[in-house]
Structure formats: structure tokens, C-alpha cells
Amino acid sequence: xxxxxxxxxxxxxxxxxxxxxxxxxxxxxxxxxxxxxxxxxxxxxxxxxxxxxxxxxxxxxxxxxxxxxxxxxxxxxxxxxxxxxxxxxxxxxxxxxxxxxxxxxxxxxxxxx
DNA sequence: CTTCTGACA
DNA sequence: TGTCAGAA
Numbered sequence: 174x175x176x177x178x179x180x181x182x183x184x185x186x187x188x189x190x191x192x193x194x195x196x197x198x199x200x201x202x203x204x205x206x207x208x209x210x211x212x213x214x215x216x217x218x219x220x221x222x223x224x225x226x227x228x229x230x231x232x233x234x235x236x237x238x239x240x241x242x243x244x245x246x247x248x249x250x251x252x253x254x255x256x257x258x259x260x261x262x263x264x265x266x267x268x269x270x271x272x273x274x275x276x277x278x279x280x281x282x283x284x285x286x
Numbered sequence: 287c288t289t290c291t292g293a294c295a
Numbered sequence: 296t297g298t299c300a301g302a303a
Contacts, residue, residue, distance in 0.1 A: 192289070203289080205296070223303055224290055 181237060189227040192218075199236045209239060212250050215257060 182198055195218075196203045206226075210216050216235055218226040228236075242248040242256055 202296080208296075226289080
């Protein structure tokens with residue numbers, strides 16, 4: 174989406190990534206990743222044996238997005254949270270709007286038949 | 287050897 | 296956010 178995102182290493186075709194790999198993939202320190210996990214409810218890597226974190230592609234993408242908001246567009250953590258929640262809401266709104274239109278189209282089709 | 291938690295600067 | 300200790 175943004176210029177900086179293009180510069181980060183592309184995500185390998187693996188399913189899970191250790192915190193070490195994720196840190197490298199996103200260029201965000203490990204302890205920061207753990208901290209963000211407390212701040213952003215959207216960020217929830219699955220935990221396995223020994224409480225080790227395993228991140229998936231969407232986690233990596235989310236982290237990159239958060240990093241972009243925080244480091245590149247001077248958002249505060251609170252602002253970034255609100256931004257992400259707003260995006261999530263508009264996404265849901267668009268989805269429900271799509272369903273409504275889909276419904277109306279179907280009704281028009283029925284009328285034409 | 288890597289990662290985790292908790293504590294403290 | 297950075298760093299360290301001690302455990303797993």
C-alpha cells in the first residue's frame with residue numbers, strides 16, 4: 174500500500190513465523206512486538222508450547238500497518254488504535270452495504286422474471 | 287540457542 | 296522503549 178511497505182522483505186510462503194522472523198520481516202524489535210500485543214487487540218499471535226508466539230501472514234501485515242501509522246505517519250498508539258478500529262468498522266459497513274445491494278438486485282431480478 | 291515473563295531505568 | 300535476569 175505504501176512506499177515503505179514495498180521495501181520490507183516479502184513474506185515467505187510459510188504459515189507460521191517465530192517472533193524472531195517476524196521482527197526481521199517487519200523491522201520491529203521483539204520486545205516492541207510483545208508490547209504492541211498488549212495495546213492492539215487485533216494483534217494476537219497464536220501461542221504454543223512454552224508460550225512461544227507464532228505469527229501468521231495477517232499478523233505480519235497488521236504489524237507493518239501499525240508500524241507505518243506509528244513510525245511514518247506520526248500517530249500515537251491511541252490514534253493508531255482508533256484508526257485501525259475505524260478501518261475495521263468501515264470494512265464491516267461496506268460488507269453489510271454490499272449485502273443490502275445484493276439483496277435489492279436479487280429482488281429486481283425476481284421482478285423481471 | 288531462542289523465547290518468555292516481569293521488573294526497572 | 297530499552298535492557299537485564301532467570302526460567303523454560
